[in-house]
Amino acid sequence: MAQEVRGVIAPGKNEPVRIETIVVPDPGPGEAVVKVQACGVCHTDLHYKQGGINDDFPFLLGHEAAGVVESVGAGVTDVAPGDFVILNWRAVCGNCRACRRGRPWYCFSTHNATQKMTLASTGQELSPALGIGAFAEKTLVAAGQCTKVDPAAAPAVAGLLGCGVMAGIGAAINTGNVGRGDSVAVIGCGGVGDAAIAGSRLAGAEKIIAVDIDDRKLTTAKSIGATHTVNSKDTDPVEAIRELTGGFGADVVIEAVGRPETYKQAFYARDLAGTVVLVGVPTPEMKLELPLLDVFGRGGSLKSSWYGDCLPSRDFPMLINLYLQGRLDLEAFVTETIGLDDVEKAFERMHGGDVLRSVVVL
Structure with a gap:
């Protein structure tokens, strides 16, 4: 049964973001629905808003996210409902020339969900940022975009590995x-x-x-x-x-x-x-x-x-373990926690250079 949730969209180039009701379909084969717990506000989201990535508006923004798998589609075996996961935009295919040569961190054919999330008001299809779209209460992704990690990690810091912190x-x-x-x-x-x-x-x-x-x-x-x-x-x-x-x-x-x-x-x-x-x-x-x-x-x-040449299945659990051991201070990267309604203000603060990361907590 499709669900309706709140999400942050960029309706057009350089237009202010706004909260809309989003329709999230049930997961199909190879897909998962994730209940988002936290999502960092990244410069890449701002690039989407400014039209710097492409012009496939409206965008469902947000991609540096952690949450809990709610449901999975047919054929999904690596994650299950209840798993705490970090979302990634490198769901390796296993079949491209990079994967076949043992270099999956260069995968040239990464997976996204096949189905589209839509606006409840018009039925218009949304373009999820980096194939994720996590400034929303729930999101639909390819199951390979979910990397299971230790649930002892705080979602607000774990999600940062989904992009900027992992890249660095x-x-x-x-x-x-x-x-x-x-x-x-x-x-x-x-x-x-x-x-x-x-x-x-x-x-x-x-x-x-x-x-x-x-x-x-x-x-x-x-x-x-x-x-x-x-x-x-x-x-x-x-x-x-x-x-x-x-x-x-x-x-x-x-x-x-x-x-x-x-x-x-x-x-x-x-x-x-x-x-x-x-x-x-x-x-x-x-x-x-x-x-x-x-x-x-x-x-x-x-x-x-590219993305820190990471392999999420290898690197995310390792870095979360280092964080839990006190050897990697991920908390230092979180300047503030905010709600979905504060994303536009977070973009303004980003311009001022006084934040490392604003993190949306749901």
Whole structure:
């Protein structure tokens, strides 16, 4: 029996979000209905609202979510009603060329629910953000988008692994291969950048240099694990990073802004044969120009990190266990908890730069 629930939609480009009644169908084969307990307000949701992803309005926003499986469709065996899960947007297919080569974190054919949620008032189909749509009391997803984790974890922190925190931690551990004794620089200390700092600390980095133009963000970065901070509004970050690394540059530089200017800083702030990881998301019109001789002469690796190159079934339970052991402070990423009615205000606060994450708690 289809259900009607409250949800937050973006009706059109740059229009204020609003609460609507959403129709959630019963799960079909390979699908699950999840009762959402908490969902973080991510920059990607703002990009959807601004038309920066595509123009498939109206969008059902929200994707950094945790909740409890309410029902499953035919053929679902990995999760069952009552399971506490984190939702993910990498439900690996198992059959594409990446999966067949043993690299499922690059899966090129991830699953979403086949059925559509709709507006109760008009029957119009909704486009769920990243195939999830979790600013709602319940949502319909592919069962593979549900990753079962220890229910002892608080939903407000567990859900953050569904996107931003996983992206940052994975950029350090999975993509950057940060190891014991490494030096790391992180350019951009929002939620993803701070998560990269936390990931570098977990990996045993000796020196972690946080770079930003906002002293408030640098203070937070220090509390999460940065050993040094650089305000790049006042100081050349490339020179500062080199000075802090014996004149050589960092072993790994993680660019968490997604701009050509900061990417160039990352490129020149790394040691010879060092690694640059781009995890900040650029906009379509941005272009990068680098002397090809410098690319050749400096060696090393230039990498992009998609979702922290994570495999949810492997990484989510591991990180939740580290959180429960007190080794990963996920609470530090939650600035405030809010209700569904406060999402528009949360987007405004995001512009002000004074939150890591607003989290909708249902």
